Amino acid sequence: MTEKTCKNCTSPFEVTQEDQSFYKRLKVPPPTFCPTCRLQRRLAWRNERHLYNNTCKKCGTNIIALYQKNTEYTVYCQKCWWSFDWDPRQYAQEINFNRPFFEQWGELFKKVPVINLNNERTSMVNSDYCNYVTDAKNCYLVFAANFLEDCMHSDYIWESKDTVDCSNSTALELCYECTDCDRCYNCNYVTNSQGCSDCHLGYDLKNCDNCFACVQLRNKRYHFLNKKLEEEEYKNRVKKTLANPTLLAQTQKEFEELNLEHPREYTRQLRCENSTGNAIKNCKNCHSCFEGYGGEDLKWVDNFPGDTKDSYDISGCAEIQLCYDSACVGLPAYNMRFCNMILNGGRDMTYCAFMDVGREQFGCIGTKKAKHCILNKQYSKAEYERLVQKLIAHMTETGEWGEFFPAELSPFKYEETVANLYFPR
Numbered sequence: 491m492t493e494k495t496c497k498n499c500t501s502p503f504e505v506t507q508e509d510q511s512f513y514k515r516l517k518v519p520p521p522t523f524c525p526t527c528r529l530q531r532r533l534a535w536r537n538e539r540h541l542y543n544n545t546c547k548k549c550g551t552n553i554i555a556l557y558q559k560n561t562e563y564t565v566y567c568q569k570c571w572w573s574f575d576w577d578p579r580q581y582a583q584e585i586n587f588n589r590p591f592f593e594q595w596g597e598l599f600k601k602v603p604v605i606n607l608n609n610e611r612t613s614m615v616n617s618d619y620c621n622y623v624t625d626a627k628n629c630y631l632v633f634a635a636n637f638l639e640d641c642m643h644s645d646y647i648w649e650s651k652d653t654v655d656c657s658n659s660t661a662l663e664l665c666y667e668c669t670d671c672d673r674c675y676n677c678n679y680v681t682n683s684q685g686c687s688d689c690h691l692g693y694d695l696k697n698c699d700n701c702f703a704c705v706q707l708r709n710k711r712y713h714f715l716n717k718k719l720e721e722e723e724y725k726n727r728v729k730k731t732l733a734n735p736t737l738l739a740q741t742q743k744e745f746e747e748l749n750l751e752h753p754r755e756y757t758r759q760l761r762c763e764n765s766t767g768n769a770i771k772n773c774k775n776c777h778s779c780f781e782g783y784g785g786e787d788l789k790w791v792d793n794f795p796g797d798t799k800d801s802y803d804i805s806g807c808a809e810i811q812l813c814y815d816s817a818c819v820g821l822p823a824y825n826m827r828f829c830n831m832i833l834n835g836g837r838d839m840t841y842c843a844f845m846d847v848g849r850e851q852f853g854c855i856g857t858k859k860a861k862h863c864i865l866n867k868q869y870s871k872a873e874y875e876r877l878v879q880k881l882i883a884h885m886t887e888t889g890e891w892g893e894f895f896p897a898e899l900s901p902f903k904y905e906e907t908v909a910n911l912y913f914p915r
Contacts, residue, residue, distance in 0.1 A: 496524035498531075509789075512802055516814045518827060519892040525778065525790050525803070532805045532817045533909035534897035535830050538621055538633045538645070540906040544606065546570055554619060555606035556902070563901050564603040571605040571856075572612075572846070578602050578856035582867035585881060590888050595841065595853050596899045598865055602856040604844055604901070608818065610833050622806065622818065634806065636795055646781060648795045658769055658781050660795075670758060670769050682758055690728070691742065693749050702728050703745035706752045715744055797822075815894050828894050840878075843895070852878050 492505045503524040513520055521528060537556045544555035546567035553567045570576075581601040586594060609617075610624040617629040626638045635644065639651040647653065650662040659671040666678045674680060675687040683695040692698070694706045701713045702724070712724040719727065731737050760771035767779040776785045782794030791798065793806045801807070803815040809822035816829040823829075823836045830843040837849040845851075846858045852874075853865045862874040869877065885891035897904070904910055 492520070494520070494522070494524075496527055497522040498527040499524065501526075509802075512789075512800075512814075516812065516825070516827060518814060519886075521803075521815070521892065523893075528803050528815060528894065529790070529792075529805065530909050530913045531894050531897055532803070532815070532830075533912065534904060534907050535817060535895065535900045535902070536622075536805070536908045537902040537906045538908055539631075540902075541607075541619065541621070546606070547603065548576070553606045556608070556621065556906075557604070557606070561901070562600060564601075565606050566603045567606055568609065568611045568614075571603060574858070576603070578845075578854075578858065579860065579863065579866050579868055581856075582863075583865040584867065585864060585877065587880070587884050591841075591853065591881065591885050591890050592896055592899065594865065595855075595895075598853075599843070599855055599899065599901070602844075602866065604856070608831055608833075608844075610821075624821070634793060636808070646793060660771075660783065672760065672771065684760065690732075691745055694752075694754070700724060702731070703741050703748070705745070705749050715741070715748060830895060841895070850874065852881065 494503055494505055496503060501524050505520045541554050542558045544553050544557060544559050544565055546553050547564045548566050548570040551567050555565050557563055557565050581598060583594060583598050607621045609620060613625040615627040617626040619630050620626055620632045622634040623632055624636050628640045629638050630642045632638060632641050633645040635647045637649045641650055641653045643654055644656045646658045647656050647662060648660045653662045653665045656662055656665055656668045659668055661673045662668060662671060664676040665674055668674060668677055668680045670682045671680055672684040674683060677686055677689045680689050680692045683692055685697040686695050687699040689695060689698055689701045691703045692701055695701060695704060697709045698707050700711050701707060703715050704713050705716060707713060712719050712721050714724060714727055731741050758769050759765060762770055762773045765773045765776040769781045770776060770779055771783045773785040776788040778790050779785060779788050780792040784796040785794055785798045787800045788798060789802045791801060791804045795808045797809045798807055799811045801810055801813040804813055806818040808820040810820045811824050813819060813823055813826040816826050819826050819829050819832045821835055823832060825838045826836055827840045829839055832842060832845055834847045839848055839851045841853045842851050843855055845854060845856055848857055848860050850861050851863045854863050855866060857863055857866060862869050862871050864877055882891055904915060
């Protein structure tokens with residue numbers, strides 16, 4: 491184990507032997523930022539829900555965008571950006587080995603058109619006001635979510651339908667104001683519960699139905715404030731409570747007192763093995779991981795809806811393997827290093843961003859189904875491999891190799907990003 495000092499906040503952090511083995515597999519140096527500062531740096535590139543009126547610079551259509559009208563970036567609507575009517579390689583730059591890489595990458599970033607919203611267009615139906623979303627139909631103001639139908643005002647929900655004002659949940663239907671729930675139907679104001687139906691105001695319920703203002707029940711029916719009632723008595727009491735605001739407020743107060751009486755689990759994990767973190771399920775050997783499922787051999791990974799393996803420092807991913815210090819990559823992705831917003835899959839890419847399907851690229855922006863490109867310039871396979879090694883050596887000398895994109899290059903104000911939610915200035 492090696493003790494290091496964070497280059498950003500000067501806090502000490504550890505690099506274990508297991509960590510060293512992972513970095514060796516990815517052929518990257520150990521990090522210079524601590525895990526918290528690495529997370530903050532990635533999230534400073536993620537504007538989830540600050541939306542603005544704008545105009546597509548290609549077709550002139552009025553659009554909703556993550557960028558304000560006076561932005562210095564060229565913004566295209568979904569239809570234009572995904573089309574093949576323009577070629578991102580027309581903005582290609584030669585590598586200048588006398589200048590820092592990030593400086594050159596930042597110049598390229600301001601030239602290549604950006605997509606107005608970070609969605610996978612072909613899987614979106616009537617869901618124009620969503621961001622960081624795929625596979626959605628009839629959704630409105632939903633963010634960082636996948637596989638949805640008829641959902642509104644929610645974030646970090648997956649495989650759900652007919653759901654409103656919910657967060658960090660999976661497989662919901664007809665639910666309202668539910669958080670950290672899984673497989674729930676017709677539930678309202680329920681938190682940290684699984685397999686429930688027709689429940690209202692609950693905490694840590696499992697496989698319950700028709701429970702009102704209950705805490706930590708298992709396989710129960712017709713309970714009110716954790717007390718068993720006959721079916722007809724239960725229904726009458728619920729009806730009376732919901733119809734009387736004063737009585738409802740009193741019941742809510744009693745629920746809060748009841749909630750405080752019960753001990754809580756130190757972490758919310760469901761069917762996990764040898765894992766640490768919170769709000770995860772079906773995970774194995776996952777450490778310091780949050781809000782996800784279906785992970786194996788992960789560390790410092792958050793927001794991962796399924797099939798995520800052998801990866802470190804990822805924020806927003808699915809169907810990935812052997813990836814490091816990246817944000818919003820997957821479906822699927824393999825061997826991605828320091829990438830941001832790679833849609834519809836990628837393989838063997840480094841320092842790439844805002845692009846669709848690619849492999850063996852370095853420092854590219856906006857390319858589609860391309861291969862063997864550096865700073866959007868096309869090379870032969872042999873020349874690409876030679877220049878990549880030379881570029882890595884150059885970045886090692888400048889101190890850039892092994893670092894995620896600097897927050898200063900982000901197209902968003904810090905206050906617009908998710909970073910500001912967790913690390914407010």
